Amino acid sequence: MHITANDPKRKTWLEVPENSDFPIQNIPFGVFLTRDDIITIGTRIGNYAIDLGALHQLGYFKGIPLTDDIFLQDTLNDFIADGRKTWRTVRNRIADIFDINNTTLKNNEEHQRVILFTMDEVEMQLPVQIGDYTDFYSSEEHARNVGEMFRGKENAMVPNWYHMPIAYHGRSSSIIPSGIAINRPLGQKMPKGAKTPIFGPTRALDFELEMAFITTDANNIGESIPAHEAEDHIFGMVLFNDWSARDIQRWEYVPLGPFLGKNFASTISPWIVTLDALEPFRTEGPKKNSEYKLLDYLKTEGKKTFDIKLEVSIQPENDEPTLVSKSNFKYLYWNMSEQLAHHTINGCPLNSGDMLASGTISGSREGTFGSMLELSKNGENPIKLSNGSDRKFIQDNDTVILKGFCENKDVRIGFGECSTKILPHL
Amino acid sequence: MHITANDPKRKTWLEVPENSDFPIQNIPFGVFLTRDDIITIGTRIGNYAIDLGALHQLGYFKGIPLTDDIFLQDTLNDFIADGRKTWRTVRNRIADIFDINNTTLKNNEEHQRVILFTMDEVEMQLPVQIGDYTDFYSSEEHARNVGEMFRGKENAMVPNWYHMPIAYHGRSSSIIPSGIAINRPLGQKMPKGAKTPIFGPTRALDFELEMAFITTDANNIGESIPAHEAEDHIFGMVLFNDWSARDIQRWEYVPLGPFLGKNFASTISPWIVTLDALEPFRTEGPKKNSEYKLLDYLKTEGKKTFDIKLEVSIQPENDEPTLVSKSNFKYLYWNMSEQLAHHTINGCPLNSGDMLASGTISGSREGTFGSMLELSKNGENPIKLSNGSDRKFIQDNDTVILKGFCENKDVRIGFGECSTKILPHL
Numbered sequence: 087m088h089i090t091a092n093d094p095k096r097k098t099w100l101e102v103p104e105n106s107d108f109p110i111q112n113i114p115f116g117v118f119l120t121r122d123d124i125i126t127i128g129t130r131i132g133n134y135a136i137d138l139g140a141l142h143q144l145g146y147f148k149g150i151p152l153t154d155d156i157f158l159q160d161t162l163n164d165f166i167a168d169g170r171k172t173w174r175t176v177r178n179r180i181a182d183i184f185d186i187n188n189t190t191l192k193n194n195e196e197h198q199r200v201i202l203f204t205m206d207e208v209e210m211q212l213p214v215q216i217g218d219y220t221d222f223y224s225s226e227e228h229a230r231n232v233g234e235m236f237r238g239k240e241n242a243m244v245p246n247w248y249h250m251p252i253a254y255h256g257r258s259s260s261i262i263p264s265g266i267a268i269n270r271p272l273g274q275k276m277p278k279g280a281k282t283p284i285f286g287p288t289r290a291l292d293f294e295l296e297m298a299f300i301t302t303d304a305n306n307i308g309e310s311i312p313a314h315e316a317e318d319h320i321f322g323m324v325l326f327n328d329w330s331a332r333d334i335q336r337w338e339y340v341p342l343g344p345f346l347g348k349n350f351a352s353t354i355s356p357w358i359v360t361l362d363a364l365e366p367f368r369t370e371g372p373k374k375n376s377e378y379k380l381l382d383y384l385k386t387e388g389k390k391t392f393d394i395k396l397e398v399s400i401q402p403e404n405d406e407p408t409l410v411s412k413s414n415f416k417y418l419y420w421n422m423s424e425q426l427a428h429h430t431i432n433g434c435p436l437n438s439g440d441m442l443a444s445g446t447i448s449g450s451r452e453g454t455f456g457s458m459l460e461l462s463k464n465g466e467n468p469i470k471l472s473n474g475s476d477r478k479f480i481q482d483n484d485t486v487i488l489k490g491f492c493e494n495k496d497v498r499i500g501f502g503e504c505s506t507k508i509l510p511h512l
Numbered sequence: 513m514h515i516t517a518n519d520p521k522r523k524t525w526l527e528v529p530e531n532s533d534f535p536i537q538n539i540p541f542g543v544f545l546t547r548d549d550i551i552t553i554g555t556r557i558g559n560y561a562i563d564l565g566a567l568h569q570l571g572y573f574k575g576i577p578l579t580d581d582i583f584l585q586d587t588l589n590d591f592i593a594d595g596r597k598t599w600r601t602v603r604n605r606i607a608d609i610f611d612i613n614n615t616t617l618k619n620n621e622e623h624q625r626v627i628l629f630t631m632d633e634v635e636m637q638l639p640v641q642i643g644d645y646t647d648f649y650s651s652e653e654h655a656r657n658v659g660e661m662f663r664g665k666e667n668a669m670v671p672n673w674y675h676m677p678i679a680y681h682g683r684s685s686s687i688i689p690s691g692i693a694i695n696r697p698l699g700q701k702m703p704k705g706a707k708t709p710i711f712g713p714t715r716a717l718d719f720e721l722e723m724a725f726i727t728t729d730a731n732n733i734g735e736s737i738p739a740h741e742a743e744d745h746i747f748g749m750v751l752f753n754d755w756s757a758r759d760i761q762r763w764e765y766v767p768l769g770p771f772l773g774k775n776f777a778s779t780i781s782p783w784i785v786t787l788d789a790l791e792p793f794r795t796e797g798p799k800k801n802s803e804y805k806l807l808d809y810l811k812t813e814g815k816k817t818f819d820i821k822l823e824v825s826i827q828p829e830n831d832e833p834t835l836v837s838k839s840n841f842k843y844l845y846w847n848m849s850e851q852l853a854h855h856t857i858n859g860c861p862l863n864s865g866d867m868l869a870s871g872t873i874s875g876s877r878e879g880t881f882g883s884m885l886e887l888s889k890n891g892e893n894p895i896k897l898s899n900g901s902d903r904k905f906i907q908d909n910d911t912v913i914l915k916g917f918c919e920n921k922d923v924r925i926g927f928g929e930c931s932t933k934i935l936p937h938l
Contacts, residue, residue, distance in 0.1 A: 217643075217684060217685055218683055218684050218685050223768060233767075236767070237767070244766050244767050245702075246700075246702075246709075246763055246764055246766070249700065249708075249709050250700055250709075250764065252764070252767075252768055252771075253768065253771050254680070254681070254768035254769050254771055255680070255681040255682055255683055255771070255775065256681055257644055257681055257860060258643060258644050258684075259643055259644050259733075259860070259861045259862070259863050259866070260733055260859075260860055260861055262733065268733065268734060268859075269734045269859060271858035271859055272736070272857055272858060272859075273857060273858045274672075274675065274676055274807060276671075276672075282675075282804070282805050283672075283675050283676075283807065285807045285808070285809065307685075307686055307688065307694065307776075307777065308694060308695045308776075308938060309938070310698070310938075331858070334858065337672055338672055338676065338678070339767070339768075339769075340670050340672070340767075341659075341662070341663070341670055341678075341765070341766075341769070342649060342678055342679065342680035342765075342769040342770065343680050343765075343767070343768040343769025343770075344768065344769075345678075345679050345680055345681070346854070346855075346857065346858045346860065349681065349858070349860045350733075350734075350858040350859045350860055351733065351859075378708070379708050381700060381709065381711045382711070383711065428772070429772075431698055431699060431772065432697035432698060432699045432757070432760065432772045432775070432776040433686075433694075433695060433697055433698075433776045433777075433938070434683060434685070434686055434772065434775045434776055435685045435686055436685065437685050440685070512734060512735070512736075512859070
């Protein structure tokens with residue numbers, strides 16, 4: 087089926103600010119609380135939040151096989167489980183409803199009153215109930231940078247790294263949507279040279295610039311998904327900030343991996359941008375290192391990643407944000423198809439709403455690193471903010487803002503913001 | 513409130529076989545599919561499955577503040593979220609309903625027909641929707657045994673081990689109830705001396721003898737639970753077999769911990785035995801190693817663990833099971849209160865239905881180890897089965913059966929079986 091929603095010439099009768107992340111070609115999916123305290127599934131065009139539950143009740147999805155309550159839910163899980171054909175049909179229909187040449191809703195102010203909200207009238211929620219969350223480690227530059235700091239230059243790249251997309255399981259319960267402040271976490275740390283650990287707030291609070299994809303019900307236990315089928319099971323993507331407390335992480339992570347150094351919070355952007363919307367921005371990833379023979383189940387061909395520009399800013403309280411990093415999703419060594427094929431090769435089941443994050447996305451040049459650990463060289467080279475202060479790691483009352491967008495001469499498809507303020511420890 | 517359900521003198525009008533794990537003093541909670549294809553929440557006495565949804569509809573819980581549909585659900589999550597007072601009141605009431613001196617249901621055959629099933633008429637389901645699953649590493653003996661094999665004698669005990677209950681996040685989606693067969697998983701392995709990894713079925717399939725506890729909604733993000741309050745947030749316990757593919761695990765686990773070597777399956781016993789039922793079997797755990805100064809948030813006092821006898825048997829196809837290990841839950845160095853306090857010290861939220869497993873429970877003597885890796889010394893000393901065959905690891909068509917029970921002169925409280933058959937790889 088053709089993705090007519092992507093037509094770059096299409097215009098909408100809704101007002102869309104110049105340079106908006108959400109033109110009519112985007113049509114992401116999210117969940118929000120309306121001014122009437124109702125939670126509903128919706129989409130966004132420009133600065134309008136659109137209630138899909140209301141659209142459905144008023145008959146705008148006529149002819150599409152959807153259950154009556156599919157959009158009157160707290161999460162997108164059931165809609166995602168309906169599969170790619172349904173997502174695409176609904177997205178195409180939404181594009182038609184808001185097309186500048188379609189007067190049905192455009193001329194029905196009564197309907198508009200229950201369907202349209204301005205973004206400042208709604209409160210974004212988590213878009214899915216996340217059953218399981220996996221975090222990959224798929225940026226070669228990040229793995230090398232962090233490996234050097236944690237294990238020394240000799241042992242920076244672990245022997246398995248080029249043979250598989252390394253990953254670990256993270257914590258679903260502490261994933262929060264953009265806009266919710268968190269407290270600086272407490273924990274155990276072993277200061278350099280100390281004989282016994284100390285307890286207190288982390289002194290090395292860090293962001294990790296990541297993206298995550300959300301799956302549909304992909305497989306039953308025992309079954310594998312071949313890499314060439316993987317994208318059929320991916321609904322869409324969000325920005326992902328995998329908050330990390332480096333001092334806690336460093337002391338705890340051998341031998342079983344990160345735990346309390348990570349599981350106090352991760353932040354996502356609330357609108358899931360579909361793979362369909364990203365289609366015009368397909369690109370090839372880095373060439374695989376030819377020194378390492380790749381096993382067949384991990385081989386992919388063609389344009390299996392996306393050119394998504396990424397930015398991180400730090401905003402001190404009552405001050406302007408400073409852009410501290412620019413990276414790109416396409417830098418990742420392992421793509422989503424390879425990640426998904428690897429994750430299921432042993433029969434591990436993926437369900438609707440599962441979230442698979444990329445790992446920190448660093449580029450190779452200065453200013454393209456995806457964490458303070460790398461940007462400040464573990465605190466040795468603090469970075470300057472525009473207000474004159476400097477940062478080794480994130481301070482109390484700082485807000486960290488991730489942004490992501492794709493752009494060509496015709497259209498810009500963006501993810502909005504993934505923003506979190508750090509409050510002092512409790 | 514007194515736990516009257518624990519009265520060791522109480523007898524029931526239902527028939528209970530001698531040595532049953534499920535006397536009227538147990539009253540565990542589970543979820544089952546009935547002969548009428550209805551999923552309901554229930555309990556078990558002897559070999560009877562008791563439909564709590566039907567009991568509730570027929571008015572047997574009158575006077576207890578419960579929502580109408582609390583037992584007419586696919587999972588226990590909402591009931592668990594109701595909190596300890598509710599669990600205890602319901603459990604006491606169930607004891608009264610089936611008390612030998614209570615004739616109300618005993619003399620009502622019509623009610624019995626919709627309330628009582630024999631165990632062979634029902635199909636046990638997962639008792640909870642598991643939001644997050646965490647696996648600890650709390651047996652000193654297991655950590656030492658495995659550490660020696662994976663990292664050598666010098667590095668067996670990692671420096672942080674005595675300072676905190678080490679843990680990692682596991683996979684919720686592949687947790688299955690007892691009785692479901694699984695296929696041998698495929699994956700990458702790096703044979704000794706090889707230069708490049710090979711692909712194929714695991715040749716080192718292992719069980720891990722564990723127990724897990726299930727929490728209620730314990731805390732909001734950012735909040736910690738003090739160790740002395742931890743048990744208020746624990747609903748009950750199950751047997752837990754954390755299936756492991758040692759060859760896959762060994763090749764992948766540095767630096768971020770176990771992933772595909774573990775996440776293909778874990779099996780639980782389907783009846784959750786409440787902490788209340790285990791109360792008579794409280795005991796003290798091992799003394800903490802005085803060489804290591806414990807941080808305050810991890811200190812607990814008194815009897816914070818339970819004397820639960822554990823057994824593992826391997827049953828080849830069409831043959832008798834052979835008992836291969838006897839261990840005890842009380843051997844664990846870190847208790848559940850310490851685990852829960854540690855897990856939340858950084859503000860990580862625990863929700864109703866979350867599962868926290870102990871890690872492999874090994875004793876100090878031969879024949880008390882909780883995995884084949886330890887029992888067979890990584891395959892060097894195969895163990896003999898009663899049919900004359902031997903095992904380095906688990907073979908196709910073997911069934912691994914975990915059992916657990918508490919016993920004193922008055923009563924036996926058991927967990928039933930946690931059993932899984934291994935099928936050949938797909």
